[in-house]
Amino acid sequence: DIVLTQSPATLSLSPGERATLSCRASQSVSSYLAWYQQKPGQAPRLLIFYSSIRATGIPARFSGSGSGTDFTLTISTLEPEDFAVYYCQQRSNWPRTFGQGTKVEIK
Amino acid sequence: QVQLQESGPGLVKPSETLSLTCTVSDGSISGYSWSWIRQSPGKGLEWIAYIDYRESTDYDPSLKSRLTISIDTSKNNLSLKLSSVTTADTAVYYCARGPHLDNWGQGTLVTVSS
Numbered sequence: 001d002i003v004l005t006q007s008p009a010t011l012s013l014s015p016g017e018r019a020t021l022s023c024r025a026s027q028s029v030s031s032y033l034a035w036y037q038q039k040p041g042q043a044p045r046l047l048i049f050y051s052s053i054r055a056t057g058i059p060a061r062f063s064g065s066g067s068g069t070d071f072t073l074t075i076s077t078l079e080p081e082d083f084a085v086y087y088c089q090q091r092s093n094w095p096r097t098f099g100q101g102t103k104v105e106i107k
Numbered sequence: 108q109v110q111l112q113e114s115g116p117g118l119v120k121p122s123e124t125l126s127l128t129c130t131v132s133d134g135s136i137s138g139y140s141w142s143w144i145r146q147s148p149g150k151g152l153e154w155i156a157y158i159d160y161r162e163s164t165d166y167d168p169s170l171k172s173r174l175t176i177s178i179d180t181s182k183n184n185l186s187l188k189l190s191s192v193t194t195a196d197t198a199v200y201y202c203a204r205g206p207h208l209d210n211w212g213q214g215t216l217v218t219v220s221s
Contacts, residue, residue, distance in 0.1 A: 001168075038152075042213075043212065043214050044208070044211060046207055046209045049207040049209075087151065089152070091206060095165070095166075095167045095168060096142075097154065098151055098152040100151045101151050
């Protein structure tokens with residue numbers, strides 16, 4: 001199985017700051033990587049697919065980059081509603097796997 | 108906007124079979140791929156089953172022998188069966204659409220307990 005390792009586990013930032021989240025794959029997933037946001041008590045929401053394509057309705061402050069084994073999700077300017085847990089997921093190989101998540105919390 | 112709604116028993120006894128349904132509304136189940144994902148309390152996400160528009164299936168290898176995913180186009184719903192459940196199967200179970208999981212249900216909590 002492809003293991004996705006997200007870092008850091010927790011990111012403590014203030015609204016208005018920039019958030020940079022990392023996802024590293026144990027082997028190449030090409031660009032078949034997605035990012036999801038999950039808030040407490042809610043289902044995850046797709047933010048980014050194919051590494052860098054924003055899903056419908058996702059604000060431009062969210063951007064994704066990377067290919068192969070190293071990927072980044074950037075939130076350019078944190079809004080209060082962006083404090084949540086973020087997961088990466090690969091669909092290059094079976095079984096599909098998720099990272100363990102990065103929690104973006106208010107500092 | 109397609110809506111997904113999971114439903115299930117809530118409580119299942121160890122060794123029994125868990126059966127879940129995902130009802131699709133405001134859209135067709137045909138022509139898409141579908142997945143089941145679960146999340147144990149306080150833990151991360153675990154993709155467990157997948158079915159594509161040709162009804163070809165795939166499963167998490169560690170659960171494959173216990174899992175069955177299927178589609179009923181006449182009812183516009185998706186089903187999941189997990190046999191011989193243990194307390195480790197306690198989780199919120201989500202259904203989601205497409206290769207990118209672009210639409211999710213709100214999830215249904217299943218507790219395995221005697």
